Amino acid sequence: MPFSNPNERYASFGIVTSLPSELIDSFWFVIDKNLTGxxxxxxxxxxxxxxxxxxxxxxxxxxxxxxxxxxxxLPYPFDPSYPREVYIVEQNRTQVILLPDEFTG
Structure with missing residues (x-):
């Protein structure tokens, strides 16, 4: 089943430079605890x-x-500099969070 039991998870350079780590981790938490199933x-x-x-x-x-x-x-303050959209892709059980301009699919 897609998005369950990933081997690896990454954030793109654009994501790492535009979002705090706790917010990046929140995407994985939401997927694992609220969306899967x-x-x-x-x-x-x-x-x-x-x-x-x-x-x-x-x-x-x-x-x-x-x-x-x-x-x-989420219990994190909003910053207007945050990107408005993000994508998360999975290929071969590797998942990556990307900005829209980094996503080519």
């Missing part, structure tokens, strides 16, 4: 980074197969 996760996964009513980060997942979306509020 609920959605049919097929690469690429598409997320938006939003500001919630408390001026903190919300991650919004948009399903590729259905018009479904779900938001996860």
């Amino acid at each position: 609920v959605f049919d996760l097929i690469s690429p996964l598409h997320f938006r980074i939003l500001k919630n009513a408390d001026n903190q980060v919300s991650l919004e997942y948009r399903s590729n197969q259905t018009p479904s979306w779900i938001q996860f509020d």
